[in-house]
Structure formats: C-alpha cells, structure tokens
Amino acid sequence: MxxxxxxxxxxxxxxxxxxxxxxxxxxxxxxxxxxxxxxxxxxxxxxxxxxxxxxxxxxxxxxxxxxxxxxxxxxxxxxxxxxxxxxxxxxxxxxxxxxxxxxxxxxxxxGNAITFGNKIIGEMEKYGLKKEERPVTAESLKKYIDEKHKIEGNKYQPLNFGMVHPVSTHNYELRYWMAASGIKPDEDTTIKPFPPPTMPQNLIAGNIDGYCVGEPWNTRIVEKNAGSALVTNYDIWNNNPxxxxxxxxxxxxxxxxxxxxxxxxxxxxxxxxxxxxxxxxxxxxxxxxxxxxxxxxxxxxxxxxxTFLYNPGTDSKNPMxxxxxxxxxxxxxxxxxxxxxxxxxxxxxxxxxxxxxxxxxxxxxxxxxxxxxxxxxxxxxxxxxxxxxxxxxxxxxxxxxxxxxxxxxxxYSFEVTAPKVSxxxxxxxxxxxxxxxxxxxxxxxxxxxxxxxxxxxxx
The missing domain is CATH 3.40.190.10 (Periplasmic binding protein-like II)
Incomplete structure (x- = not known):
C-alpha cells in the first residue's frame, strides 16, 4: 500500500x-x-x-x-x-x-521497560507490589528501601540498577519513576551503564537488581521466568521520544x-x-x-x-x-x-x-x-x-x-532533584x-x- x-x-x-x-x-x-x-x-x-x-x-x-x-x-x-x-x-x-x-x-x-529480577520483586511484594497493575509505581520499592536503611543503618548497601548510557532516555526514565515515589536515585541506589544486549546476563548473574532497556532485552528475562517488566516508558510518559x-x-x-x-x-x-x-x-x-x-x-x-510481555505467560495489549x-x-x-x-x-x-x-x-x-x-x-x-x-x-x-x-x-519543581546550577x-x-x-x-x-x-x- x-x-x-x-x-x-x-x-x-x-x-x-x-x-x-x-x-x-x-x-x-x-x-x-x-x-x-x-x-x-x-x-x-x-x-x-x-x-x-x-x-x-x-x-x-x-x-x-x-x-x-x-x-x-x-x-x-x-x-x-x-x-x-x-x-x-x-x-x-x-x-x-x-x-x-x-x-x-x-x-x-x-519502546523501553523497567525490568526487575525475581528476588527484588519478592521483597517489593512484601510492601504491597501488585505487578499486574498498570501502571506500577515505585511505592513498594520506596518502602523496601526505607526498611533496608533502618536495618543496615550506616552500612546501608544501595540497590544496583542498569541502564544503557548516562544521557539515555532509560537513565532519565528509571530516575523519573523512582523519584516520583520519593526515592533518591543517587543515594538509595547505584545506576550504571551496560550495553543493552548484556542486561539479561548481568541480572541473572546478580550484578544488578533490575534495569531499564529497550526490547527485546526485557522480554528475554520475562520469558526465562527470571523477572518481570514492571513498567514501560509509555506508562511513565505516554508517547515519549x-x-x-x-x-x-x-x-x-x-x-x-x-x-x-x-x-x-x-x-x-x-x-x-x-x-x-x-x-x-x-x-x-x-x-x-x-x-x-x-x-x-x-x-x-x-x-x-x-502486545507486551510484562509478566511470564501473560501477553498484555500494548499497541503503542x-x-x-x-x-x-x-x-x-x-x-x-x-x-x-x-x-x-x-x-x-x-x-x-x-x-x-x-x-x-x-x-x-x-x-x-x-x-x-x-x-x-x-x-x-x-x-x-x-x-x-x-x-x-x-x-x-x-x-x-x-x-x-x-x-x-x-x-526545580520536583521533590527529588539534584541540580548543580542555581x-x-x-x-x-x-x-x-x-x-x-x-x-x-x-x-x-x-x-x-x-x-x-x-x-x-x-x-
């Protein structure tokens, strides 16, 4: 045509x-x-x-x-x-x-999603995560982090997440999603860049707890039953560049x-x-x-x-x-x-x-x-x-x-923001x-x- x-x-x-x-x-x-x-x-x-x-x-x-x-x-x-x-x-x-x-x-x-491994998803579920909801917020992650701070005190070990590049949409989307629930990405977590195709293997190896990446590297983890795609960047910002x-x-x-x-x-x-x-x-x-x-x-x-595969075995309609x-x-x-x-x-x-x-x-x-x-x-x-x-x-x-x-x-309108310029x-x-x-x-x-x-x- x-x-x-x-x-x-x-x-x-x-x-x-x-x-x-x-x-x-x-x-x-x-x-x-x-x-x-x-x-x-x-x-x-x-x-x-x-x-x-x-x-x-x-x-x-x-x-x-x-x-x-x-x-x-x-x-x-x-x-x-x-x-x-x-x-x-x-x-x-x-x-x-x-x-x-x-x-x-x-x-x-x-075209992107935030995918977490089963271990951290299990912890988030203790604090109210319902991974079938759309969109999923980071509220349960925030509660888990707060409890982790209380238990570990001065020895707090930040959670580790991957994205593809410091100036990537993925970095900003992951931060936006976390910060919307009050998480401070540079204090509560570490966020490091990895080449997109290496994300699944790094998650499976335990080097990171989750990541934000484009497809097909979210589906790869979900199909292996090693995690779930909690939220897409369409869920964070509809029709984002x-x-x-x-x-x-x-x-x-x-x-x-x-x-x-x-x-x-x-x-x-x-x-x-x-x-x-x-x-x-x-x-x-x-x-x-x-x-x-x-x-x-x-x-x-x-x-x-x-469609989009958020969770193992369940294709969800997602035409955009x-x-x-x-x-x-x-x-x-x-x-x-x-x-x-x-x-x-x-x-x-x-x-x-x-x-x-x-x-x-x-x-x-x-x-x-x-x-x-x-x-x-x-x-x-x-x-x-x-x-x-x-x-x-x-x-x-x-x-x-x-x-x-x-x-x-x-x-400067965000609750969580860290500019170096006034x-x-x-x-x-x-x-x-x-x-x-x-x-x-x-x-x-x-x-x-x-x-x-x-x-x-x-x-």
Missing amino acids: LGKFLTLGLGLSVVASSLLAAPEKTKLKIGFIALTDCAPIVIAKEKGFFKEEGLDVDVAKEGGGWPGIQQKVISGEYDFSHALAGMPIAATLGINGEANLQALLSLDYN EKVLQARADFIDKNPETTKAVMRAILKAQMWLDESWENREEAIKFLAQDNYVKAPVDVLRKSMSG FNTFANYYAAYPFYSHGMWFITQMYRWGQLEKPVDMKATIEKVYRPDLFETVAKEVGYELPPSAWKKDGVDEYNKFLDGKVWDPNKAVDYI KEELMKVNNWKVETKQPSYVCPYGPAGCADEKFVTKK
Missing part, C-alpha cells in the same frame, strides 16, 4: 524521486544498536528505500554500545547513526564526546542532498512500519536475523506486534509500545529535545547555565525535516513546540505538565518565550502503533 500511497501524490513516486538533486555521497555507513527500534533503518535497507534514493548503505551493527556509536559518528566512521535522543544534545554541550551533532528525525516513540537519527552538523552542511535522501528513505520505512500489523510481522523476521537484532521471532513479536510514524512520532519536536536538557540539569550532569532554546535549535532539525516530510507526504504537526502531560495520549505518571516556557521552573543562574540565560501548539492525536498511516483504530485516517 505504501508504494501506492507515495505514487498517488501523497509522497514521491520513484519517477518523481529521480527529479530530486543527486546525493553528494552515495556510499554510506549507518551504525545501529541491536534493539527493535533500529527497525526504520533496517527496513529502509531491506525494503529498498535507500536504493530508491540512489544510496548504497552499509547498515552496521555496533558492538561497543552507545559510547561506540557516538565515537564513530564523531570520528566520521559512521555517516549517520541510530542514537539516544539525548546523545546529540549532550555531545553538542560537551558532556558526551564533543562535537556539534544534530538530530534529523525521531525514529520512534516509547526515544531514538533519533543523528549526524555531524558539518557532514549535513557538506552533504545536504545525501542527508535528505537518507531521511526520505527512513521516513518511508517508518510509515511502512505503522501501515499494518502484517508489515510489522515482516519487519520482525528481518530484525531476527543475526546481522540485526539476533533474537527469536517469538521474542521480538512480544513487543512489536501490539512501538510507534514509528503515527502521532508525529518521526517529527523532531524542539520541546521534546529540551526536556532532555532539563533532565541533564535535574540530575547534575550540566554544571554551567546554557540557553536551552538556543541549544536545542542548534541540535534538532525540524526545519530540514519539514522539507523532506512534504516530499514523501508525511503529515506535519502545527508547531515544533508543544506541551506534554496535557492530552489523553500524552501524560506523565505523576501528573506533571512539561511546558517549555516554564523549563527552568520545571527542573535557578537564578539558569533564569538569567533563559528569558525567551515560544508559542506552543497542541497536535491532535492522529494515526494517518495505519493501525500499527495506534491507540485505537478509530484514530486511523486513510487519505
């Missing part, structure tokens, strides 16, 4: 594509991590969308985790990469490598037509992924291959096909666990990017005041995205700035509202105002990744 969709004037036909300016560089290398949300890059390769754009792309699986991805983008070994939404921001601010990297598009919404496509700013400037060609191919793949659950099933078979995620089809199906194109999931909202800067301040990763608006406008590229979106028929939201936490499918676990115009207040210092360099506009919940591309088929619109 997507080919027909594009040919009928809602995007580009192959003939129309040939009328675009030729890419400056056609032989490219794009790095990715073995996670299901690398799917848009894999599908762009396997379904021929890169080839349609005149590109010869080597899609390379990175074995060195997110630090390896980042180093190879900065060095130029990778022309583009799958990236955590916070990574290009952090690199541009000098806290994760040092280079002006840019986020060209969002690859997906949601997860991964982006990143590249060096100087590469983009030097190769604008190549950049747009890559973006068109990946955007077509994202639309294809949300067009039908049948397409998702085909995607699962590609992802299962050794050169991609290298996981059993049945494991990948647990999250990619509209992976959303690639619907509800503007591909659009790089400035406001989404700025949220990550607030978390860098909240958790003490930034030690100098910066203009958050100027920073995110240097890193995120909705301007370039809008050009490409019009070429392939991707629907655009009314603004690059919006509030989160105010709409039916856009809420936070704790009921907070994220308004970019109140970004500084937001950082509110007054940040206020001095953040005197701007933006106009926010709320997009309606829409699913223009198909039922996959959509809350309900009533939202699916066919053009």
